[in-house]
Amino acid sequence: MAALAPPLLEIRDLVTEFRTESGIVRAVKGVDLTVEAGQTVAVVGESGSGKSVTSLSVMRLIPPAIGGIASGQVLFRGRDRQVRDLALEPEHAMRKVRGNEIAMIFQEPMTSLNPTQKVGHQIAEVALLHQGLTRAQAWKRAVEMLALVEIPEPARRADIYPHQMSGGMRQRVMIAMALACNPALLIADEPTTALDVTVQLQILELMRRLQREIGMGILFITHNLGVVAEIADTVAVMYGGRIVERATVEDLFDRPSHPYTRGLLASMPTVDRAARAAGTVARLKAIPGSVVDPRNPPSGCDFNPRCAWAIDACRAAVPPMFDVGNGHGARCIRWSELDG
Amino acid sequence: MSLGYVLRRLFSAVPLLLGISVILFSIIHLAPGGPLDMYTENPAVSKEALAQIAAAYGLDQPVPVQYVLWLKSMLVGDWGYSIRTGRPVLTEIVLRLGPTLELGGLALLISLAIAVPLGIISAARRGSKLDSSLTLASFAGISIPVFWLALLLQLLFSVQLGWLPSAGYKSIGGGDFMDRLSHIVMPAAVLSLATVASWSRFIRSGMIDVLNQDYIRTAYAKGRSERGVVILHALRNAMIPAVTVIAVDFATVISGAVITETVFAWPGIGRLFMESMDGRDYPMLMGLMMMGSLGIIMANIIADLAYAALDPRIRYG
Numbered sequence: 001m002a003a004l005a006p007p008l009l010e011i012r013d014l015v016t017e018f019r020t021e022s023g024i025v026r027a028v029k030g031v032d033l034t035v036e037a038g039q040t041v042a043v044v045g046e047s048g049s050g051k052s053v054t055s056l057s058v059m060r061l062i063p064p065a066i067g068g069i070a071s072g073q074v075l076f077r078g079r080d081r082q083v084r085d086l087a088l089e090p091e092h093a094m095r096k097v098r099g100n101e102i103a104m105i106f107q108e109p110m111t112s113l114n115p116t117q118k119v120g121h122q123i124a125e126v127a128l129l130h131q132g133l134t135r136a137q138a139w140k141r142a143v144e145m146l147a148l149v150e151i152p153e154p155a156r157r158a159d160i161y162p163h164q165m166s167g168g169m170r171q172r173v174m175i176a177m178a179l180a181c182n183p184a185l186l187i188a189d190e191p192t193t194a195l196d197v198t199v200q201l202q203i204l205e206l207m208r209r210l211q212r213e214i215g216m217g218i219l220f221i222t223h224n225l226g227v228v229a230e231i232a233d234t235v236a237v238m239y240g241g242r243i244v245e246r247a248t249v250e251d252l253f254d255r256p257s258h259p260y261t262r263g264l265l266a267s268m269p270t271v272d273r274a275a276r277a278a279g280t281v282a283r284l285k286a287i288p289g290s291v292v293d294p295r296n297p298p299s300g301c302d303f304n305p306r307c308a309w310a311i312d313a314c315r316a317a318v319p320p321m322f323d324v325g326n327g328h329g330a331r332c333i334r335w336s337e338l339d340g
Numbered sequence: 341m342s343l344g345y346v347l348r349r350l351f352s353a354v355p356l357l358l359g360i361s362v363i364l365f366s367i368i369h370l371a372p373g374g375p376l377d378m379y380t381e382n383p384a385v386s387k388e389a390l391a392q393i394a395a396a397y398g399l400d401q402p403v404p405v406q407y408v409l410w411l412k413s414m415l416v417g418d419w420g421y422s423i424r425t426g427r428p429v430l431t432e433i434v435l436r437l438g439p440t441l442e443l444g445g446l447a448l449l450i451s452l453a454i455a456v457p458l459g460i461i462s463a464a465r466r467g468s469k470l471d472s473s474l475t476l477a478s479f480a481g482i483s484i485p486v487f488w489l490a491l492l493l494q495l496l497f498s499v500q501l502g503w504l505p506s507a508g509y510k511s512i513g514g515g516d517f518m519d520r521l522s523h524i525v526m527p528a529a530v531l532s533l534a535t536v537a538s539w540s541r542f543i544r545s546g547m548i549d550v551l552n553q554d555y556i557r558t559a560y561a562k563g564r565s566e567r568g569v570v571i572l573h574a575l576r577n578a579m580i581p582a583v584t585v586i587a588v589d590f591a592t593v594i595s596g597a598v599i600t601e602t603v604f605a606w607p608g609i610g611r612l613f614m615e616s617m618d619g620r621d622y623p624m625l626m627g628l629m630m631m632g633s634l635g636i637i638m639a640n641i642i643a644d645l646a647y648a649a650l651d652p653r654i655r656y657g
Binding site for chain 1: 467553554555557558559560561562563564565572573576577650651652653
């Protein structure tokens with residue numbers, strides 16, 4: 001094995017804050033996360049867990065007037081193999097990274113494309129910006145990208161407007177746009193949430209295929225554990241702005257070691273034909289309580305007000321990340337007792 | 341953009357114009373006095389002569405009959421004769437249209453050139469000191485009475501400084517470009533103030549709305565600079581809601597700025613309207629107001645066509 005190259009993306013102790021009228025709100029409270037080239041890391045959590053803010057922080061897409069990275073590092077290994085801390089890069093340098101070395105796709109394909117520009121134009125724009133192509137070359141590139149994301153008749157489709165396409169087709173366009181410059185890292189923020197289930201699966205398959213061909217790392221933000229099982233290599237579960245559990249996909253589903261992860265898994269619908277035939281289908285278990293109010297977080301473990309295992313020690317201090325074996329980590333002081 | 345659509349819209353404007361004409365005709369006749377009042381106190385005009393003039397203009401008929409007579413001639417393209425000057429209404433309007441188009445056109449160009457950048461900057465820097473001052477300035481611009489501002493400008497630039505002529509279209513015997521320019525500057529500035537103020541507000545709010553859209557975040561994620569995002573992605577979308585306001589203001593300004601033209605003695609449609617109003621010149625007033633109504637209807641059609649041109653989601657069949 002050759003000398004270990006630094007990872008593609010290494011987030012260290014990231015803290016992101018927002019300025020609001022009621023004071024500073026901490027949305028991300030010290031996140032560590034690593035994405036290797038060619039690997040897919042899923043970040044799972046409810047809305048308000050800080051997963052989207054983490055991804056926007058990497059891209060530095062939070063408007064400075066509202067908030068931004070307060071501390072921590074976002075180490076990114078660029079095409080030149082140099083590692084830079086994106087948290088410290090000036091805005092003009094970030095503009096050369098966005099859409100070029102790190103690309104992003106969003107949850108709402110219906111509203112994420114400019115309604116007044118042709119689809120091909122919007123894809124070509126990225127190539128024009130970063131690759132110094134002529135307009136004609138960039139348009140050709142756009143048509144190639146549409147073919148790559150398996151849109152039939154790409155030359156004709158490049159010449160139409162977003163409203164003339166279905167949601168799934170538009171998400172393919174978003175992917176084409178994101179991959180037009182062969183980015184090393186793709187950040188996908190709930191890319192399948194707004195789509196029909198069958199279309200979701202097609203998009204996930206497409207992303208897996210393109211990852212094999214292009215070799216980019218994917219940071220996949222989702223609240224859907226079913227999607228995680230489908231696409232991710234490793235998973236980080238976020239709650240209240242912190243990662244509460246991290247593991248490989250298999251390990252997480254086999255041995256969930258944080259009460260929150262267990263709650264998430266229990267709230268997933270399953271199709272159990274035998275149970276259905278026997279009439280013993282269990283009701284879905286919702287996690288009681290509601291997500292953390294970032295303006296007024298609980299003391300100690302963020303999850304303790306909703307947790308059936310919570311004890312006084314849970315309210316005293318934020319638990320550290322325990323190694324539960326095999327590189328699997330859980331931020332719960334009672335992780336070893338959960339199965340008891 | 342189909343020709344059929346435009347024709348249908350124009351056709352559907354006919355009943356609207358008819359309705360407008362009934363209302364306008366009634367309102368004009370509600371005003372006290374009449375076109376012949378200037379003769380009643382004149383000892384040189386006898387009662388018989390007065391009755392003769394009234395009969396000649398149909399003024400001795402009941403108002404509904406007068407309306408039908410007016411409508412009949414209107415339908416065959418006869419706009420009637422001005423009671424004040426005796427010349428055909430259409431001739432008078434065409435004579436006054438040139439100066440109004442010059443003044444209105446210039447004012448609208450100034451308005452666009454100032455309002456669009458102001459609206460964009462305000463929106464991009466919303467909540468900043470600059471935005472607050474522009475907001476304050478535009479409310480001032482909307483609130484300041486035109487005649488008062490016009491008088492102040494005349495006082496400053498004509499009386500105190502002596503830089504610009506206080507009124508008129510051109511100097512007697514003059515009329516070269518610089519002379520005409522010096523006459524048009526003040527009325528054009530006064531006329532554009534209110535439109536700059538209101539348009540920049542509309543563009544600001546349209547822009548703020550658009551800047552919060554998901555596709556703006558997408559544009560930033562592509563690596564666009566703020567300037568690129570605003571100009572290439574936001575502007576066109578932000579102009580869509582402002583188009584109606586701009587188009588209707590266009591029609592209003594072009595159909596004559598009554599106060600501005602009166603204060604600056606500008607020989608345009610607006611002043612003609614004022615003069616005709618004073619003289620209760622019924623045919624002239626009807627002609628001017630029908631033209632204004634037609635202008636506003638046309639402006640709305642043009643606004644709808646502009647929607648389709650700006651937004652590919654809108655198609656008319």
